[in-house]
Amino acid sequence: xxxxxxxxxxxxxxxxxxxxxxxxxxxxxxxxxxxxxxxxxxxxxxxxxxxxxxxxxxxxxxxxxxxxxxxxxxxxxxxxxxxxxxxxxxxxxxxxxxxxxxxxxxxxxxxxxxxxxxxxxxxxxxxxxxxxxxxxxxxxxxxxxxxxxxxxxxxxxxxxxxxxxxxxxxxxxxxxxxxxxxxxxxxxxxxxxxxxxxxxxxxxxxxxxxxxxxxxxxxxxxxxxxxxxxxxxxxxxxxxxxxxxxxxxxxxxxxxxxxxxxxxxxxxxxxxxxxxxxxxxxxxxxxxxxxxxxxxxxxxxxxxxxxxxxxxxxxxxxxxxxxxxxxxxxxxxxxxxxxxxxxxxxxxxxxxxxxxxxxxxxxxxxxxxxxxxxxxxxxxxxxxxxxxxxxxxxxxxxxxxxxxxxxxxxxxxxxxxxxxxxxxxxxxxxxxxxxxxxxxxxxxxxxxxxxxxxxxxxxxxxxxxxxxxxxxxxxxxxxxxxxxxxxxxxxxxxxxxxxxxxxxxxxxxxxxxxxxxxxxxxxxxxxxxxxxxxxxxxxxxxxxxxxxxxxxxxxxxxxxxxxxxxxxxxxxxxxxxxxxxxxxxxxxxx
Amino acid sequence: xxxxxxxxxxxxxxxxxxxxxxxxxxxxxxxxxxxxxxxxxxxxxxxxxxxxxxxxxxxxxxxxxxxxxxxxxxxxxxxxxxxxxxxxxxxxxxxxxxxxxxxxxxxxxxxxxxxxxxxxxxxxxxxxxxxxxxxxxxxxxxxxxxxxxxxxxxxxxxxxxxxxxxxxxxxxxxxxxxxxxxxxxxxxxxxxxxxxxxxxxxxxxxxxxxxxxxxxxxxxxxxxxxxxxxx
Numbered sequence: 001x002x003x004x005x006x007x008x009x010x011x012x013x014x015x016x017x018x019x020x021x022x023x024x025x026x027x028x029x030x031x032x033x034x035x036x037x038x039x040x041x042x043x044x045x046x047x048x049x050x051x052x053x054x055x056x057x058x059x060x061x062x063x064x065x066x067x068x069x070x071x072x073x074x075x076x077x078x079x080x081x082x083x084x085x086x087x088x089x090x091x092x093x094x095x096x097x098x099x100x101x102x103x104x105x106x107x108x109x110x111x112x113x114x115x116x117x118x119x120x121x122x123x124x125x126x127x128x129x130x131x132x133x134x135x136x137x138x139x140x141x142x143x144x145x146x147x148x149x150x151x152x153x154x155x156x157x158x159x160x161x162x163x164x165x166x167x168x169x170x171x172x173x174x175x176x177x178x179x180x181x182x183x184x185x186x187x188x189x190x191x192x193x194x195x196x197x198x199x200x201x202x203x204x205x206x207x208x209x210x211x212x213x214x215x216x217x218x219x220x221x222x223x224x225x226x227x228x229x230x231x232x233x234x235x236x237x238x239x240x241x242x243x244x245x246x247x248x249x250x251x252x253x254x255x256x257x258x259x260x261x262x263x264x265x266x267x268x269x270x271x272x273x274x275x276x277x278x279x280x281x282x283x284x285x286x287x288x289x290x291x292x293x294x295x296x297x298x299x300x301x302x303x304x305x306x307x308x309x310x311x312x313x314x315x316x317x318x319x320x321x322x323x324x325x326x327x328x329x330x331x332x333x334x335x336x337x338x339x340x341x342x343x344x345x346x347x348x349x350x351x352x353x354x355x356x357x358x359x360x361x362x363x364x365x366x367x368x369x370x371x372x373x374x375x376x377x378x379x380x381x382x383x384x385x386x387x388x389x390x391x392x393x394x395x396x397x398x399x400x401x402x403x404x405x406x407x408x409x410x411x412x413x414x415x416x417x418x419x420x421x422x423x424x425x426x427x428x429x430x431x432x433x434x435x436x437x438x439x440x441x442x443x444x445x446x447x448x449x450x451x452x453x454x455x456x457x458x459x460x461x462x463x464x465x466x467x468x469x470x471x472x473x474x475x476x477x478x479x480x481x482x483x484x485x486x487x488x489x490x491x492x493x494x495x496x497x498x499x500x501x502x503x504x505x506x507x508x509x510x511x512x513x514x515x516x517x518x519x520x521x522x523x524x525x526x527x528x529x530x531x532x533x534x535x536x537x538x539x540x541x542x543x544x545x546x547x548x549x550x551x552x553x554x555x556x557x558x559x560x561x562x563x564x565x566x567x568x569x570x571x572x573x574x575x576x577x578x579x580x581x582x583x584x585x586x587x588x589x590x
Numbered sequence: 591x592x593x594x595x596x597x598x599x600x601x602x603x604x605x606x607x608x609x610x611x612x613x614x615x616x617x618x619x620x621x622x623x624x625x626x627x628x629x630x631x632x633x634x635x636x637x638x639x640x641x642x643x644x645x646x647x648x649x650x651x652x653x654x655x656x657x658x659x660x661x662x663x664x665x666x667x668x669x670x671x672x673x674x675x676x677x678x679x680x681x682x683x684x685x686x687x688x689x690x691x692x693x694x695x696x697x698x699x700x701x702x703x704x705x706x707x708x709x710x711x712x713x714x715x716x717x718x719x720x721x722x723x724x725x726x727x728x729x730x731x732x733x734x735x736x737x738x739x740x741x742x743x744x745x746x747x748x749x750x751x752x753x754x755x756x757x758x759x760x761x762x763x764x765x766x767x768x769x770x771x772x773x774x775x776x777x778x779x780x781x782x783x784x785x786x787x788x789x790x791x792x793x794x795x796x797x798x799x800x801x802x803x804x805x806x807x808x809x810x811x812x813x814x815x816x817x818x819x820x821x
Contacts, residue, residue, distance in 0.1 A: 039639070040691070042734055043647040057715075100715040103705030103769065105723065105730045112717030138730075144646055145730060152704040188684055217642040251620065253644045334644060337663050338620065459631045503635035505601040508685040511634035 003183075003194050003439050007431055008034045010199040010420050011182060013167045013224060016044035017143070017409035018388025018416075019203030020150040020159075022367075025417025027157040031424060034195065036165045036184055038219055038513075041151045045205055045217040046409065049143025050330060051119060051258030052135030053406035055096035056089070059113040060133040065089040067124060067132060070583060072404060075121045075287050076358075076397025077540035077550065078585040079237070079558070081574035084365040084393045088404075088411045095410035096136055104149045105138050107327070117261040117327075121287040121401040121590070129281040135403040140256050140330040146406060162195075164188060166513055167223060168442040170200065170231040170384070173435055177373075178382035180432050182227075183442040187513060190506030192446060194438060196431055199383055199420040202228065202361060202369075203413070206389035207524040208241075211354035212470035215247050215254040224390040226520025228361045229527070230441065233371050233381065234560035234569065236392040237359035238524070239531035240541045242400055243475050245291040247353025249311035251338040255331055255350060257402040260284040262327055264316035266295065267347065268303040279590040286590035289399040289541045292352035296475040299351075306349065313347035352475055357524075358400055358541065359531070360392035362560065367391070367416025372560065377571040385420060387412045394558065397573075398540020449515055452500035458515045461499055465492050465518075465525050473532050479546045482533040489522075489529045490566075496522045527561040534568055535559060552585050591615050591666070593629055594674040595636065599685050606683070608674075611636075615666060622669065623650055623661040638687040645800060648735030651678055652687050658737035660800045678740040680749065693749045694736045694756065701753060701761040701779070706772035722768040729763035729808060731801050732756060738795035738805050744788040751784035755795035755805030758786065762808035765815060777816055786812060 010026050012019045015037035026033040037044070056063035069089040073080055100106055100114060107115035118131040138145035154161075164187040171181040171194070181196040207222025208214040229235055245266070246255040260266075265284045268274045278294040279286035286294075295312050304310050316324060321344045324332055328343075335343045362370050363386050364378065373379035388409050395408055472485030496518055503511040537551040538544050560569040575582050591613050598606035611629045619625055623643055630636045638661075639649040645663035652661055653676040655669070681689040707716075739745045739754035753761065761780060764770050780786040786809070795805040 039641055039647070039649060040695075040734075043639075043641050043649050045642065045647075047647050047733075048642050048644065097713075097715050098711075101707075101711045103764075103767065105726045105767075106715070108718050108720045108723045110720060112719050114715050141646075141731065144733070148730070155699055156702075156704045217647065219641045250618070330646075337645070337665070458634070501634055505599050505635065505685075507599055507601045508637050508688050510630075510637045514634075 003192055005194045005196055005434070008032050008195065008197045009424055010201065011036060011195050011197040012201045012203055013182060014044070014203035014205060014388070015041035015161065016203060016205050016388060017046035017146055017150060017406060018413040019201070020147070020154055021410055021413025022201050022203060022387055022417040023159050024150065024153050024157060025414055026420060027154065027159040029417070029421040031421065034160050034162055036162045036167055036182070036195070038164065038166050040163050041161060042148055044147060045220055046143045046147040048217065048254060049146070049406055050140040050254060050256035051261065052117060052137035052142045052403045053096055053146065053410070054119070054122065054134050054401070054403035055092040055136055055407065056132070056134055057093060057096065057114060057116060057136065059109060060116050061124060063124065063132050063134055065092065066580065067126060068092065068122070068134065070126045071122050072395065072401055073583045074127060074588060075399055075401040076395070077399055077588055078397065078552070078556065079394065079539060079573060080397030081394050082577040082583060083574045084395050086577040086580060087365045088395050088407060091411045092407055095407070095414060099146065099149060099410065102149050102153050105145050107137055107139060117258055118285060119261050119402045120257050120285045120291070121282070122403070131282070131285060135258065135261060137258065139326070140258055140328045143406060166516065167227060168445070168516060170227050171434065171438045172231055173432060176382065178432065179384040180434060181438070183439050188508055190509060192439065192442060194434065196434060198424050198427060198431060199385060201367070201416055201420065202384070202386040202390055203388050204390045206357045207521060208354050208357065210466060210469045210521050210525040210528065212466040213247065213252045214354045215244055215252055216354070221517035222390070222520045222524035223517065224361065224386065226523040229523040229563040232564060233369065234362060234562050235359060235527045236362040236558050236560055237394060237531070238357070238527040238561055239535050239559060240358035240398050241354055241528065242288055242356040242358060242541050243292040243352040244355035245288055245295055245352050246314055246350040247355070248334065248338045249349040249351045252353050253334050253338045254355065255314060255334065255348060257288070259314060259316055259328060259331055262316070262323065263319055264314055267313045267315055268298045269305045269309065270303060274298055274303070282590035287399055288402065290590055292475050293543055295352050311349040311351045314350045315347045316343050317345055317347065356400055356405060357389060358392070358394070358396040358398060360390045361386040363391045363393050365393055365412070365415065366419040367412050368419060372569060372571065385416045387416045398542060445516065445519070449501055449512060450504060455498040455500040456495050458499050458501060458511070458518055461492060461495050462518055462521065465521060468492065469525050469528070473529055475543065477532055477542065477544045479544070482529065485529045486533050489526045493522050493526050523563060526566070530566055530568065531559045531561055556585070591625060592672045593625060594672070595629070595687070596676045597686055598683055599635070619666060621662050622654065622664040622666060622673070625666060626661055637685045646733060648733035651735040651737045652676065653678060658741045658798045660735060660737070663800060678736055680740045680746040691736060694739055694754070697753045697757040698734065698760060701757050702772070702776070703760050703764065705764060705767055705770045707769055708771060716769050718768055725766040726763060728803055729759060729766060732759055732803060733801060735800065737798045737800055741794040741798045743792060743794070744790060748784055748788055752788035753780070753785050755809070758789070758812065759803060759805040759808045762812050765812065777819060780812060781816055
C-alpha cells in the first residue's frame with residue numbers, strides 16, 4: 001500500500017534547542033517548515049541543561065571572543081576545527097543577546113545586565129589562572145528557560161510541529177545521494193508517512209542512553225545518528241564521550257558545574273580538596289575530562305567516600321544559604337530528592353557520569369552534512385543538515401567545555417536555518433521525485449516487528465548494550481576491554497536483529513518505539529566502541545591506559561566510521577581559523 | 591509492591607479496565623517511575639510517557655492514589671505498598687496512562703506565551719533590575735506537566751473556555767515581565783467570565799504542583815491588576 005506523502009520546504013527532526021532555533025529561522029524566512037518531534041517540544045532534553053550558556057559579554061570580568069576561542073580549542077584538546085570554533089565564539093554575543101530579546105529570563109546583575117558565572121576551562125587572557133565569568137545563567141535552569149523561550153517564539157511564528165512523531169529513516173536520491181525526505185511514524189495512530197522536503201535538518205540530540213549510568217533522558221537514543229548510519233553516511237569522532245564529573249551517585253541525575261562555578265568543591269574520604277593536586281590553577285574548575293579522571297583515580301586508589309568507597313563528595317555548605325537558594329535552587333531540589341541530602345548542610349555524593357557526545361554526524365559550520373566523496377574528504381551531502389549534539393561540526397573536539405553546548409545549539413541552529421534558506425531559494429524546481437522504494441527500509445523493520453512472535457526481548461538487549469558500554473568504554477580505557485567490547489557489541493548488534501515485541505497495537509505503541517530506538521542505540525554504541533579501540537592515543541575524553549599521551553603526529557585527525565563493513569577512515573582537523581592565526585597544540589594543563 | 595494501573599487500548603479494548611502488577615522493586619528503585627519501568631519490562635504493552643526522569647520535562651504526570659504527581663520524583667519510600675495509577679483526570683485518554691493534551695496546550699497558546707515588545711531591539715541586552723527579575727520567580731519554572739489544570743474542577747467543567755491554572759500562571763509570567771509591553775492587551779483578553787473568572791480559588795492547583803508553584807496566587811495578582819486598572 002502506498003504511504004501518505006506530505007510535502008514541505010524543510011523538515012526539522014527534533015525540537016530541542018538546536019532544532020527549535022533552526023525552525024525559528026526557517027519560519028521567519030517564510031519557508032513551509034515542519035518540526036518532527038518524539039515528545040512535546042518543551043520535554044526535549046535541552047530542558048535539563050543547568051549552568052548556563054557561554055558568551056563573552058564581559059558583564060562581570062573583561063572578556064572577548066579570542067579568549068573564548070582559545071579556551072574552546074584547548075578544551076577540545078586540539079581536535080576541534082578552528083574555523084568552526086572561531087565562527088561559534090564570534091557569534092556568541094549576538095545569539096545570546098537575541099535570546100534575551102526573545103524573553104529569556106536570565107538572572108541579572110545590579111546594573112541590569114545578564115548575570116554571568118565562572119565555569120570549567122573558561123579563562124581570561126588565553127589560559128591564565130584568572131577565570132572568566134562567561135556563563136550566562138537563569139539560576140540553574142538555563143536549559144529549561146532557553147527551551148521554553150525558543151518554543152514560545154516558535155508559537156509566535158506559527159511553526160508547524162508534528163508532535164509525537166518519530167523519524168525512522170532518511171530518503172536518499174540514489175543518483176547523487178541527496179536527501180529528499182524522511183519516513184516517519186505517528187505514534188498516536190501508528191501510521192507511517194513519507195515527509196518529502198528540499199531540506200532535512202537533523203537535530204535529534206545525543207545518545208547518552210548507551211551507557212548504564214547517564215545524565216541523559218530516556219529519549220536520548222541517537223535517532224539521527226542511526227538514520228545517518230543506515231543511509232550510508234559516516235559518523236565522526238564517536239569515541240569521544242564526556243563524563244560529567246558530578247552526576248548524583250546511584251541516580252545519574254546531573255549536578256551542574258555551576259555549583260563549582262559558584263564556589264563549591266570536591267572532597268575525597270579524607271576531606272581533602274584533591275583537585276588541587278591535579279589542576280593547581282583551575283582546581284575544581286579544570287576541564288571536565290580532567291576532573292572526571294582525577295575523581296576516578298581517587299576512587300581507584302581507595303580515597304572514595306561511603307561504605308564502598310565508590311563516590312566523592314561535592315561540598316557547597318560553606319556558601320551562604322541565600323545564595324544557594326537564589327542561584328542553585330534546582331540543584332538543591334535534586335539533591336534533596338535524589339540523594340536525600342540538603343546541600344545547605346550536607347555534601348552531595350557524586351560520580352563521573354556519561355553526559356555528552358562530542359562526536360556525531362559530520363558537518364561544516366553552516367550545518368551542512370559533509371562526507372568523503374571522490375577527491376574531497378568533505379563533500380556536501382545535498383539536502384541534509386545536522387545541528388546540536390547529534391552533529392559533529394566539530395567545535396568540541398575531544399572534550400566539550402561546559403556552557404558551550406547551549407551556545408552550539410543557538411549558533412549552529414541559526415546558521416543551519418540561514419543556510420537552508422539560502423540553498424532552497426537557489427533551487428529552481430519545486431521538489432525532486434521520490435526514489436522508488438523510498439519507504440522500503442523502514443517498512444521492512446516495522447513489518448518484521450509486527451510479524452515476530454519470539455526472539456530477544458528489547459529490554460534484555462538494551463540492558464546488555466548499556467552494561468557493555470559502561471564496563472568496556474569508561475573514563476579510562478584498557479586495550480583488552482576495548483577489544484572484547486568490540487566483539488561483544490557486534491554480538492549485541494546481531495541480537496538486535498532478532499528482537500520482538502508482544503504489543504502489536506497500532507495506537508501509541510511505546511514498545512514499538514523502544515524497539516526502533518534500540519537500533520539507533522546499537523549504531524551509536526558499536527561505532528563508539530570501534531572508534532575508541534582504533535584510536536591509539538589519549539586525548540580529551542579518550543584516556544587509554546596503554547597509550548597515555550596525546551600523539552599529534554599520528555592522531556591529530558578526525559575518525560570517520562561507516563556502518564557498512566564497520567569501516568574506519570580518517571580526515572584532517574581544520575587547524576586554520578577563519579581570520580586569526582592557528583592556535584598551535586600545546587601541553588594541556590589547568 | 592503492587593501497582594494497579596488503568597488500562598485502555600482503543601485498538602483492542604471495548605472499555606477501560608484495571609490491571610494489577612506485582613513489581614519486584616529493590617533498593618536501587620527510588621522513584622515511582624523506576625517501578626513503572628520495571629512493570630513495563632514485565633509487560634511491554636503498558637503505555638506511559640516519560641523522558642528526563644528528574645522532574646524537569648513534565649512528561650510523566652499521572653494520578654497517583656488520587657493525586658496528580660510526576661512519577662519520576664515521587665519517592666517509593668513515601669508511597670504505600672499498593673498504588674493505583676490513573677491517567678490525568680479530565681482529558682481524553684489515548685491509551686493507558688497517556689492522555690490527549692491538545693486542549694491543555696491550546697489554552698497555554700491562547701495567552702500569547704511570549705514577551706511582546708515593539709521597541710526596536712537594542713544592540714545589547716535589555717536591562718532589568720534583579721528585583722524586577724525576581725518577579726518572574728515562581729512563574730517561569732512551570733514545566734507544563736498539567737498536574738494543576740487537570741486537578742482543577744473549573745477546568746474539568748470548561749476546558750474550552752477557562753484558561754486553567756497552568757495557562758494563567760504563564761499569563762502572569764508575561765504580565766510580570768518588565769520587558770513586556772502588552773499589559774493592556776493581555777488584561778483585556780483575560781477580563782472574561784470564563785477565561786479568568788472561572789477560578790473559584792479552590793487551590794487544588796497549588797496543592798498538587800510538583801514544582802511547588804502557586805497558580806492561585808498568580809491568578810489573584812491578575813485580578814489585582816484588573817482592579818487597579820479600573821481605579
